[in-house]
Amino acid sequence: MSSMMILLVLKCLSQIIFYCICFAFQMQTVTIIPGDGIGPEISTSVIKIFEAAKVPIQWEERNVTAIKGPGGKWMIPPEAKESMDKSKIGLKGPLKTPIAAGHPSMNLLLRKTFDLYANVRPCVSIEGYKTPYTDVDLVTIRENTEGEYSGIEHVIVDGVVQSIKLITEEASRRIAEYAFEYARNNQRNSVTAVHKANIMRMSDGLFLRKCREVAENFKDVKFTEMYLDTVCLNMVQDPTQFDVLVMPNLYGDILSDLCAGLIGGLGVTPSGNIGANGVAIFESVHGTAPDIAGMDLANPTALLLSAVMMLRHMGLHGHAKKIETACFDTIRDKKVLTKDLGGNSKCSEFTAEICRRVQDLD
């Protein structure tokens, strides 16, 4: 009992000292949402690695289980929303959507709450993790709010269903602008719009027109357009010809998963969601893996690389480079790897190895 009291006092003291230091060093706050399944263990890994790298970030942990707000609408807990609105940056682990819960998927709720309109997925070949496709280095930027995923469906007559795909000028312009700005800020050479305007002439035609208009204002970035089927055909033959790809919702979903497959799957792919009002949530896109949850077997690479993406977004390029190099070096060395990467180490051992390398790089 007394030991518990002592621990509590120590914890309070450390928090106070921490806040003082934060105040002194202008630490940035980041909301972290551990998620379900393997979420908590990989979040802990990332926090440990960031500590070892001495990144000036202060974590605020929040939970986002859906609750019913006043008015009967499902929403995320108000503490989570407040924290995100204040910090503007979030890191999210995998969330599970229970099947008969009655509420929409958590990812959808988050998207609607913060108007996360752009999903950015950089796919870079990992040197130590061999796939048949080498030298992949592309970014898929996907419009995340409308398109085929509008959720508007009707049964017209029994046996005939219609789904509506919505394309608006506003959303298309917004995503095109984001894509070109991303290309400019990250020194990418070209942006390719992916569409099917020969078939869906009005809807994808509108998307394409907006992309063309925005391209006029960004003359330093090359703009090309390509049909979706041509992109798929060429992507599996020679992925090095692509740079930044921008596209509506469904094509983005398919192509971003295709590109993730090229570099090794969802376990090593980072992802970021950009919202209006400067909010950005970075996440790992794999599932919750309930079968290995709690057994210290998970691979934190996806969440770690997403966190590195977050650092770059925040401008902390030095720390980002350090952590990324440590992670890639560990994978290349092949001595300490988790099971899905081909080794048989535990998650904590993998994390410790990366922490050691980060400290060595200092």
Next chain:
Amino acid sequence: MATRYRISFPHIIFIHTRCDQRGSVVLCEMGLSGVRLQPLCVRSLSLTASQNATLESPPARADSTFKVTMVPGDGVGPELMTAVKEVFKSGDVPVEFEEFHLSEVQNMASEEKLNEVLTSMKNNRVAIKGKIHTPMEYKGELASYEMRLRRKLDLFANVVHVNSLPGYSTRHNNLDLVIIREQTEGEYSSLEHESVSGVVECLKIITREKSRRIAKFAFDYATKKGRSKVTAVHKANIMKLGDGLFLQSCAEVAELYPKIKYENIIIDNCCMQLVQNPYQFDVLVMPNLYGNIIDNLAAGLVGGAGVVPGESYSAEYAVFETGARHPFAQAVGRNIANPTAMLLSAANMLRHLNLEYHSNMVSEAVKRVIKQGKVRTADLGGYATSVEFTRAVISNLSA
């Protein structure tokens, strides 16, 4: 000389009542015990049938040839068709082509032309065609000529054969997939409108009847070709009603075929699995847009749009074309297009017309040329022109 055929898809039952001097030879073809069911071939319904008494020796030169509609299309289509015609001429194949030049981009398209093509196809029942390019600007109608052709003939099933070519290695070798795609409804309904300025709605239509039809086609095809598994590709977690209906129809039809394993997979996971481990798939069946994506993806896995043949079926007609349909306009006139896909598709057409001997002759010749590796077009890493490749195939024909 009345010849009556009764068709019931997918099995075709002949009730043959020919009584001219060729009667005996025709009966011989159907089996020595007289009229007999031939469940294993989907025959064309031309008014004359060629005689294929044995498979080993070339048949006696028939004085009746098959008539096939040919629509070269745009881009490299005409060049590929020339290759097919030359190979057929050298191989003495009893097929006569009726050519129609229908093209939207070259302003050679009109209602009358479309009707001419349709009449010819309805007479001949078998066609071979290139890609009719759809320009992005539209004048009036939202549906392109190619889509209208498909709808009028009700070509609901598109089958693409993804087979690795012997002698040409890619990142994934020894692939053998069949991709079956519903191609009359889904996202390609051409029903779009601008309800408010700046907001465009595009309708995707899924019906139970067409989903059941394509599922039945897929399972029948798998049964006929001895395949073990059919996988339905969908996105029913997001489009719950639309793709949900498709999935439900597939599951219902699957119950009628207990010998064939049935699975389903979400489209984005499917794409990922295709680039990581494509061997887990056998026959894939899916609605329109996903079919377009997976056709091209799978074609890329075995060597590109130049090597994959495909065909479109309706209950009465068969149209043979390449698997990945692109006009490839940047190669026009440069003599670099790869005729392999079109030649293999033409060989499939010959098999459909029951010209087994000629079909094997053409496909073996093409495969031999590719295996030898000396004459290859640019997309397969070689330096030969289309004409040289065609010539190489021709010289390999008689062997």
